Amino acid sequence: MGSSRAPRGIRRRDLLTSTAAAFFVFGAEAALGRTVKGGLPWAPDSVVPPTPVSAVGWYFFTALEGAAVEAICDRLIPPDDGNPGGKQAGCAVFIDRQLIGSYGAAERFYMRPPFATGTPQQGTQTQFSPAEQYRRGLAALDRYCRDGLGGKGFAELPAAEQDKLLAAMEKGEAQFTGVNPREFFELLLQNAMEGFFADPLYGGNRDMAGWKLIGFPGARYDYRDYIGQHNKPFPLPPVALQGRPEWIGR
Amino acid sequence: MARKLPATDVVIVGLGWTGALMAEELTAAGLNVVAIERGPWRDTSTDYPTTIDQDELRFGIRLDLFLRPAQETFTFRNNLNQSALPIRQFGSFLPGNGVGGAGVHWNGQTWRFAATDYKLRSYLTERYGAKFLPEDMTIEDWGVTYDELEPFFDRFEYISGVSGKAGNIKGEKDPAGNIFEDPRQRDYPLPPLDPSYAMTLFDAAAKGLGYHPFPRPGANASRAYTNPLGVTMGPCTYCGFCERFGCGNYSKGTPQTAVLPVLMRRANFEARTLCEVLHINKDAAGERATGVTYVDAHGEEFEQPADIVLVCAYGLHNVRLLLLSGIGEPYDPATGQGTVGRNYAYQSSSGARLFFEDKRFNPFIGSGVLGQSMDDFNGDNFDHAAHGFVGGAGISCASTHGRPIASSGTRAPGAGRWGMSWKSQVASTYQNTTGISGQGSVYSYRDCYLDLDPIYKDRFGRPLMRMTFDWHDNERKMTNFIAERCTEIAKAMNPKTVQTNRLSEHYSVVPYQSTHNTGGATMGDNPKTSVVNKYLQSWDLHNVFVVGASAFQHNAGYNPTGTVGALALWAADAIKNRYLKNPGPLVQA
Numbered sequence: 001m002g003s004s005r006a007p008r009g010i011r012r013r014d015l016l017t018s019t020a021a022a023f024f025v026f027g028a029e030a031a032l033g034r035t036v037k038g039g040l041p042w043a044p045d046s047v048v049p050p051t052p053v054s055a056v057g058w059y060f061f062t063a064l065e066g067a068a069v070e071a072i073c074d075r076l077i078p079p080d081d082g083n084p085g086g087k088q089a090g091c092a093v094f095i096d097r098q099l100i101g102s103y104g105a106a107e108r109f110y111m112r113p114p115f116a117t118g119t120p121q122q123g124t125q126t127q128f129s130p131a132e133q134y135r136r137g138l139a140a141l142d143r144y145c146r147d148g149l150g151g152k153g154f155a156e157l158p159a160a161e162q163d164k165l166l167a168a169m170e171k172g173e174a175q176f177t178g179v180n181p182r183e184f185f186e187l188l189l190q191n192a193m194e195g196f197f198a199d200p201l202y203g204g205n206r207d208m209a210g211w212k213l214i215g216f217p218g219a220r221y222d223y224r225d226y227i228g229q230h231n232k233p234f235p236l237p238p239v240a241l242q243g244r245p246e247w248i249g250r
Numbered sequence: 251m252a253r254k255l256p257a258t259d260v261v262i263v264g265l266g267w268t269g270a271l272m273a274e275e276l277t278a279a280g281l282n283v284v285a286i287e288r289g290p291w292r293d294t295s296t297d298y299p300t301t302i303d304q305d306e307l308r309f310g311i312r313l314d315l316f317l318r319p320a321q322e323t324f325t326f327r328n329n330l331n332q333s334a335l336p337i338r339q340f341g342s343f344l345p346g347n348g349v350g351g352a353g354v355h356w357n358g359q360t361w362r363f364a365a366t367d368y369k370l371r372s373y374l375t376e377r378y379g380a381k382f383l384p385e386d387m388t389i390e391d392w393g394v395t396y397d398e399l400e401p402f403f404d405r406f407e408y409i410s411g412v413s414g415k416a417g418n419i420k421g422e423k424d425p426a427g428n429i430f431e432d433p434r435q436r437d438y439p440l441p442p443l444d445p446s447y448a449m450t451l452f453d454a455a456a457k458g459l460g461y462h463p464f465p466r467p468g469a470n471a472s473r474a475y476t477n478p479l480g481v482t483m484g485p486c487t488y489c490g491f492c493e494r495f496g497c498g499n500y501s502k503g504t505p506q507t508a509v510l511p512v513l514m515r516r517a518n519f520e521a522r523t524l525c526e527v528l529h530i531n532k533d534a535a536g537e538r539a540t541g542v543t544y545v546d547a548h549g550e551e552f553e554q555p556a557d558i559v560l561v562c563a564y565g566l567h568n569v570r571l572l573l574l575s576g577i578g579e580p581y582d583p584a585t586g587q588g589t590v591g592r593n594y595a596y597q598s599s600s601g602a603r604l605f606f607e608d609k610r611f612n613p614f615i616g617s618g619v620l621g622q623s624m625d626d627f628n629g630d631n632f633d634h635a636a637h638g639f640v641g642g643a644g645i646s647c648a649s650t651h652g653r654p655i656a657s658s659g660t661r662a663p664g665a666g667r668w669g670m671s672w673k674s675q676v677a678s679t680y681q682n683t684t685g686i687s688g689q690g691s692v693y694s695y696r697d698c699y700l701d702l703d704p705i706y707k708d709r710f711g712r713p714l715m716r717m718t719f720d721w722h723d724n725e726r727k728m729t730n731f732i733a734e735r736c737t738e739i740a741k742a743m744n745p746k747t748v749q750t751n752r753l754s755e756h757y758s759v760v761p762y763q764s765t766h767n768t769g770g771a772t773m774g775d776n777p778k779t780s781v782v783n784k785y786l787q788s789w790d791l792h793n794v795f796v797v798g799a800s801a802f803q804h805n806a807g808y809n810p811t812g813t814v815g816a817l818a819l820w821a822a823d824a825i826k827n828r829y830l831k832n833p834g835p836l837v838q839a
Contacts (some may be wrong), residue, residue: 036291037520040511046296050308076668081672103312110319110338112706118335121758125335152304163669170667189668197564197654213673214680216614216654219304221489221498223615230447231610241305 033172052201052242053097060099060131064153065138069095069188071155075162076192084209086192094195094204095134104131130187137184140176141169200240207245211238252543252551261556263527263571264563265392266351267811268797268818270505270513271409272560275822277516279830284554285519286544288526289317289348293506298354298496300440300489306653310494315355316340317347317564324566325703326759328720330583337713342758343596343765344494345564349523350505352564352765353811357493357618357650358469360412361808361815362403362630362816365396365432370693370804374640377630384724386696388586388593390803393775393784393837396432402823404435406815407467410503410631411475411617412482414438414467429466430625432734443472443486448611448684449622452647455475456740461626462705466646468619469503479512490651492618502618522546528710530559530575532791539577539794545710557833558793560817560824561771565800568696569594569700569770570715578659578790580782583697583718589781589789591700593772594719595805597645597764598690600729600752602736604745605662606682613652613680621648628807629691639727643688643807645736652680663747686740688753689764693804695722700770720757729753766810771800773817775837776821783837785824786817792835795821 058066073086073095086092098104106129111161115127128136145154145165154162168174170189172182195204197211199219205211218238226234237244259281262269273283292298298309308314317340325334348351366373369391374383383389416437417427442465445453449465456463458508470486477483486501500507513519524547531540533552541555561568570576572590581592623646625631634640660683661667662675703716740748774780777789786801788794797818799810828836 034291034524035520035522036514038514038517040293040514042293042296047299047302049302050305077673078670080670080673100635108313108318108320108339110323110336112336114705116333116335119328119332119756121756121760122326122335122337123341123758123760124338126338154402166668192668193658194307194311194655197658198311199305203308210654213659214654214677216652216680220614221300221304221491222487223489224485224487225443226612227446227488227615230450231612234612234615241302 049241050201053093053203055093055203058096060096060104060134061092064142065134066092066096067155068138068141068153071154071162072166072188073192073195075159075166076189077196083213084206086196088206089156089203089209090206091192091194091195094198094202095191098191099131099134105129124183126183133187137176137179137187140179141184144174144176201242208238208240252553254553254555257541257555257557258282260284260558260560261286261554261555262560262562263542264351264567265349265505265521266346266562266564267353267505267815269351269560269562270353270509271406271815271818272562272797272822274513275521275819275826277513277519279826280518282518284543284556285521286525286554287349287521287523288321289523291521291523291576292348292350292354292496292531293510294496294498294500298498298578300498303495303498304489304491306655309491310653311655313340313344313494315346315348315494315496317345319756320709321347322567323714324717325714326704326714327718328756329719330697334703334716334718337759338364341507341760342763343767344762345566345765349510349521353504354496354506355494356811357809359466359619359809360407360410360468360503360812361644362396362432363806363808363813366630367804367806368392368394368399370395373630378635381812384722386722387724387735388694388696390593390774390779391775392773392801392803393780394773394820399820400435402816402819403812405478405819406812408439409477409479409508410469410815411440411477411508412467412469412470412503413436413440413443413472415442415465417464425462426583428623428625429462430628430631438467439477440472440475443470443488443617443620444618445622446611446616446649447609447819448647449620450650451743452686452739453622455739456622456624458742459739461624461739463624464623466619466621466623466648470617471501471503472621476763477508479509480507481511486617488615488617490614490653492616492650492728505595512662520767525552527571528712530561530571530577530588530794532575532577537791539791558795558829561794565770566700566767566796568796568798568800570702572771572781572796573702573715577788577794578611580701581699583699586696589772589777589779591770592779593694593769593803594698594717595692595694595768595802596719596757597805598692598721598725598729598753599687599735599763600643600690600736601645601685601687602733602740603660603683603685603749603751604740604743605679605747605749606745607678609682611649611684613683615655616649616651618650620650621646625797627732637727637731639724639731641691641693641724641728641807642733643690643729644796645688645732645739647684647686663749687731687738688736689807689809690725690729690732691805691807692725694769721753725751736793766799768799768802768804768805768810771796772803773801776805777839783835785828785836786821787824787829787836789839793833795825797821
């Protein structure tokens with residue numbers, strides 16, 4: 001167990017959530033170990049809402065990496081007919097913010113050695129955290145593009161070439177140095193979809209674009225008036241955990 | 251050196267459903283009870299109120315409420331010839347963590363295993379002959395009967411607030427409920443939830459084929475409800491954030507909504523959170539447990555002496571704790587000797603996915619329980635003689651949720667996983683898709699078992715538990731049969747396309763399937779083939795009771811929690827009314 005590296009000012013309970021963009025440490029839990037008796041414990045301010053991320057700049061990616069991830073997200077989820085693509089919906093920002101938090105650092109995962117190659121049924125055996133997988137994967141992708149595809153980075157390639165390369169990664173056919181292209185593709189696809197459909201406070205799904213596309217009403221929680229209205233369109237617009245933009249006063 | 255604490259009457263390992271139910275019973279009987287829970291305290295208003303609960307990323311994808319593999323995981327291999335490797339990220343099943351355990355984030359589906367399940371080997375042998383069963387199938391009788399458990403099923407259903415419709419009250423059958431169920435003393439405490447559109451289509455198609463569909467029962471309150479302990483629950487709002495989530499509406503039966511408000515007021519109960527039990531301690535003669543040793547979040551070790559030890563963690567963790575404590579003989583698949591770890595089983599799934607063109611299923615309107623089921627092909631409700639397999643599945647069309655990240659992978663036939671080929675169909679597929687699923691039994695086999703891993707360790711340096719498991723031909727045949735039945739019903743619902751889903755070639759720990767892991771500390775009337783007797787009492791240490799799905803000798807085509815709850819209340823009753831009067835083995839080996 002590591003010692004606490006938690007920034008000052010963050011409430012210790014924040015550290016218990018998987019989505020907090022702070023480095024989670026086991027040590028932080030220590031203060032919570034306790035005996036509970038005499039009634040249900042309750043304390044004010046004990047609900048931990050997630051902290052909305054800033055939309056500006058990169059926290060994890062370099063500018064070059066950020067541009068590549070934006071381009072990848074825009075091919076995985078392309079813009080069309082007024083529906084934003086992955087880039088405009090903020091998927092790359094979402095991934096960037098996830099990678100500086102507990103997810104990026106693999107803090108929940110079992111990361112003890114020895115690391116061995118197993119069968120597909122045994123699941124991932126990577127020794128690299130998601131943040132490390134992005135750093136290594138994006139470097140390998142960039143090398144592959146510059147060495148083999150005319151000296152340009154992924155973001156500068158024409159869309160058709162980008163699609164071709166992503167398809168080759170998906171099939172495991174692109175030869176990356178030191179990185180399994182298929183595993184990296186699966187990580188990108190999973191995280192891009194998360195960014196497109198997660199609550200907007202995490203940086204993606206900007207203006208609830210993903211939810212509007214499919215008709216998901218978001219963070220509503222009471223459908224008693226609608227359960228009996230079979231085969232009819234649901235009439236209300238989506239709402240996020242922070243509400244709707246027009247609810248927020250200026 | 252562990253610090254020795256004052257002794258208590260009862261120490262409970264794990265404060266989930268079984269721990270909370272038994273603590274309530276035993277504190278009411280006047281015993282002093284200490285529950286030791288390795289996860290944090292959790293409650294509705296503080297940990298998953300409706301202001302933060304509907305967060306798919308945090309709870310549904312990053313799995314905020316679940317056990318972290320960093321804290322404890324398992325190693326896995328498909329067979330004895332492979333090297334087991336650690337499950338580094340949970341996928342196929344998701345063990346709980348914290349007060350309430352898996353009872354916080356379950357769907358709520360509440361079933362009773364069938365009367366034939368508790369005498370499965372003798373029943374099937376009598377009906378089909380011993381040669382009908384595969385040679386390596388190691389199913390056993392459980393030592394208990396349905397009639398003995400019925401009052402405890404009833405009590406669990408009334409404590410947890412189950413909505414449903416009885417199909418058999420004392421032999422009187424009602425086709426609005428499940429006519430295949432065994433007799434119950436009275437109806438469920440609450441009427442069924444309101445059906446979704448997809449459920450009505452399934453219901454009509456199944457009836458048209460001569461089957462007997464009914465609203466599936468479960469602990470999502472369809473009305474405001476006050477349970478026998480005096481705790482009030484609110485009506486379910488069909489929010490679609492049930493499994494993997496806490497319930498912000500006090501509508502899902504959980505230890506938090508059904509038991510803890512009463513239990514926590516008892517002066518003779520206390521809970522210790524973020525404290526992990528390392529092992530159960532034995533006396534010098536090896537006849538009794540003396541208590542448990544645990545480590546708190548500061549890394550300090552304590553010894554908690556107790557007269558009775560209740561092992562109430564998740565079933566898999568119960569088994570590991572016995573192995574780490576040296577209680578019972580570990581099972582050896584080579585010789586078939588030993589019992590701890592024997593008869594590990596799981597849940598099989600197969601079915602059909604239906605793609606329509608002009609529907610509005612509004613999949614986001616749902617609840618964990620909401621579904622229409624039929625038991626025509628479950629257990630031994632149909633004659634297996636012509637089929638060459640045993641077991642079966644409950645078949646359901648459910649409306650549990652329409653969460654978008656999880657739904658993004660559902661694609662119309664021919665669509666890609668990304669790009670325009672994916673995006674152009676995602677909206678239509680989201681509204682036009684439903685499924686029919688068969689939740690199938692998995693019977694136990696000689697080579698499916700649990701033991702301690704020789705290589706991988708947890709954060710305390712203790713061995714992880716190793717799982718050796720794969721599907722067997724009996725389950726492959728059974729699930730193929732179920733997949734075909736599901737496909738027939740699906741076609742009768744007139745979709746544009748039907749996809750048939752079959753069992754994977756080999757069991758994989760990667761895609762989510764079911765958190766219904768069973769066995770390993772099984773119950774029975776023979777100490778050579780069971781770890782605990784019919785009262786869940788250890789054959790080896792009479793003051794240790796091991797409670798949970800770890801006691802199942804096989805897994806049936808039902809969600810396990812109803813049976814787990816009944817067994818916990820049954821064991822608590824045995825402690826109160828039999829064991830305390832005369833502490834010692836309740837069954838002579």
